[in-house]
Amino acid sequence: MTGEDNTRFSPFKEFNTSVSDWFTNFSLVDFEESIAGKSGARFLDENSNKIVSYITIGLAVILGLFGSSEFFTIDGLLAMESSTTDSVLNDGRVISFSDSLLYSIISAITLIFAWWVTLTVLIKLTFRKNLSNALLGFTTAWIIFIVTRGLSHFILIEADWVVVWANRDLVMMGQLMKEQMTQSPGSAMCLDVNDCYGINQNFRLWWTTYLTCVLFGAAYGTSDKNPLKFVFGFGILAGIVTLIAINPTEVSYNSDVVLRKILICVAITYATFAASFYYSSNSEEYLVNRFRSYLTIYAVSIFFFAIIIMDPPEFVKKLAELAGGNPAQSFSDEIIAGTAVPSTMDKLAGNGIEASQWGGLFVNLIVATAGCVLGFGIGVVLAFGRQSELPLFKVPSVMLIELVRSGPLICWLYFAVFMMPDLMDPFYDAEDIIRMLLMFGIFGGCYIAEVLRGGLQAVDSGQKEAAMALGLSPIQTKLTVELPNAVRTTLPSIVSVFIGLWKDTTLLFIVNILDFFKLAKDLPNTDLRFLGDFLEPLYVTAVVFWVFAFYLSRLSMGIEKNLGLVKEGGGEMA
Numbered sequence: 001m002t003g004e005d006n007t008r009f010s011p012f013k014e015f016n017t018s019v020s021d022w023f024t025n026f027s028l029v030d031f032e033e034s035i036a037g038k039s040g041a042r043f044l045d046e047n048s049n050k051i052v053s054y055i056t057i058g059l060a061v062i063l064g065l066f067g068s069s070e071f072f073t074i075d076g077l078l079a080m081e082s083s084t085t086d087s088v089l090n091d092g093r094v095i096s097f098s099d100s101l102l103y104s105i106i107s108a109i110t111l112i113f114a115w116w117v118t119l120t121v122l123i124k125l126t127f128r129k130n131l132s133n134a135l136l137g138f139t140t141a142w143i144i145f146i147v148t149r150g151l152s153h154f155i156l157i158e159a160d161w162v163v164v165w166a167n168r169d170l171v172m173m174g175q176l177m178k179e180q181m182t183q184s185p186g187s188a189m190c191l192d193v194n195d196c197y198g199i200n201q202n203f204r205l206w207w208t209t210y211l212t213c214v215l216f217g218a219a220y221g222t223s224d225k226n227p228l229k230f231v232f233g234f235g236i237l238a239g240i241v242t243l244i245a246i247n248p249t250e251v252s253y254n255s256d257v258v259l260r261k262i263l264i265c266v267a268i269t270y271a272t273f274a275a276s277f278y279y280s281s282n283s284e285e286y287l288v289n290r291f292r293s294y295l296t297i298y299a300v301s302i303f304f305f306a307i308i309i310m311d312p313p314e315f316v317k318k319l320a321e322l323a324g325g326n327p328a329q330s331f332s333d334e335i336i337a338g339t340a341v342p343s344t345m346d347k348l349a350g351n352g353i354e355a356s357q358w359g360g361l362f363v364n365l366i367v368a369t370a371g372c373v374l375g376f377g378i379g380v381v382l383a384f385g386r387q388s389e390l391p392l393f394k395v396p397s398v399m400l401i402e403l404v405r406s407g408p409l410i411c412w413l414y415f416a417v418f419m420m421p422d423l424m425d426p427f428y429d430a431e432d433i434i435r436m437l438l439m440f441g442i443f444g445g446c447y448i449a450e451v452l453r454g455g456l457q458a459v460d461s462g463q464k465e466a467a468m469a470l471g472l473s474p475i476q477t478k479l480t481v482e483l484p485n486a487v488r489t490t491l492p493s494i495v496s497v498f499i500g501l502w503k504d505t506t507l508l509f510i511v512n513i514l515d516f517f518k519l520a521k522d523l524p525n526t527d528l529r530f531l532g533d534f535l536e537p538l539y540v541t542a543v544v545f546w547v548f549a550f551y552l553s554r555l556s557m558g559i560e561k562n563l564g565l566v567k568e569g570g571g572e573m574a
Contacts, residue, residue: 040128064112174359221276378445455486
């Protein structure tokens with residue numbers, strides 16, 4: 001290994017050094033000038049400038065803590081906290097002390113920031129030096145305060161989040177899928193066995209989750225980032241997920257079981273990350289790259305595994321029977337009565353969760369993944385087909401690309417619902433969601449094909465000629481030389497298509513698929529207590545979709561860095 005790679009063995013030293021350097025190099029005046037602009041007061045020298053900076057901070061803190069409508073126009077921390085504590089809203093809810101205090105602290109911090117910028121501009125006469133910087137800093141600071149105060153007031157004071165807590169498992173899986181995963185003998189929801197579904201199918205989703213955790217940890221272990229960033233970052237993510245899962249508010253499942261399985265996921269992720277990080281740190285670069293290619297194949301396999309394990313085809317059931325499984329549905333009465341407990345092989349030999357019963361966020365994730373996985377494969381085939389000189393490959397590729405790109409996605413979704421069954425029924429009787437998977441794959445593939453076509457055209461002809469001179473066949477040249485270079489060049493555009501496909505899954509509700517957005521939109525109608533609480537679920541939906549889109553964007557930037565590409569522009573690093 002090279003000297004540069006040795007830094008992977010000293011993450012704590014690297015982290016401590018970076019933190020120490022930040023504190024050492026921090027300058028209050030420079031930070032102040034970057035926000036509020038340079039001072040325009042001629043009476044201030046270097047020492048007095050620092051003193052005035054501390055004075056403005058002190059005044060801003062006083063205004064943020066003690067300001068009130070009587071004296072300073074804007075309520076300070078103490079005034080805000082006293083006005084909201086134990087307040088009774090129109091719907092009868094009482095604002096707790098903790099929510100009131102948190103709202104007040106968040107608002108006060110941004111208020112202090114706004115007053116600090118304002119006082120700095122006024123006292124140091126920043127507008128004399130640069131009027132535009134002064135106005136920009138002043139306006140931005142107060143906009144931040146107004147927006148933050150409004151959002152925190154809605155989140156902590158006005159909103160009634162019980163509608164979300166009471167249906168968190170519903171929006172994740174849908175009603176039918178939820179019943180098969182939570183309402184089985186032995187669960188908290190089945191005090192009366194007559195109300196039990198019978199066979200607990202939640203292992204199917206957890207198996208996919210475990211495999212995804214393996215991929216997650218192993219992939220991050222191969223990156224060049226400081227491992228502490230992943231350790232702390234994933235720990236925070238796991239903590240948030242755990243708090244959401246075990247929150248006792250309106251819980252409708254056995255939270256102890258869920259907590260145990262989340263801890264298993266965390267352990268698997270950290271273990272695979274440590275193993276992958278150790279291997280990558282002690283292996284040659286070509287071996288690490290080969291390992292990354294294996295992870296790519298593994299990621300694609302997880303997608304197909306998820307579909308197969310949720311609704312196993314007949315050959316999987318037959319294999320489970322050969323392994324000693326007895327279809328669980330054959331003795332469902334005994335299972336419901338509690339006299340028999342099916343094994344995993346018994347469940348695999350029986351029926352799974354039909355695609356028609358899938359719902360919630362799971363549908364959005366599986367459909368978006370289909371658009372990415374199937375779409376990329378279809379896109380590669382269509383891109384090479386469009387470049388082919390043989391009309392047998394070129395004409396169908398061009399026709400399909402132009403046909404699909406000429407119509408909006410919603411039209412193709414209606415086509416998949418009403419017309420595709422007539423085309424597929426002679427060969428395969430697919431459920432609606434399965435047809436959505438195929439349509440998203442085709443739709444995404446056509447757009448990715450055009451993106452890749454641009455990348456293929458940018459490949460230097462010398463590389464292709466060199467590959468042919470080395471004895472590579474045309475197919476080998478395309479797969480080992482042209483395609484990797486095209487992907488490197490067009491990676492940001494490909495990720496943009498993936499992000500678009502993820503957001504486009506919200507259109508599923510129009511064709512009556514019970515996806516995350518549709519379930520969230522209809523939550524106020526599930527209980528008379530929640531009538532009128534339609535904003536809260538929609539805000540949660542917006543946050544969820546933004547988080548996934550943002551993660552895809554950051555992941556793309558990390559991959560570009562590992563490939564040796566500049567973050568911006570996509571060109572080669574010097």
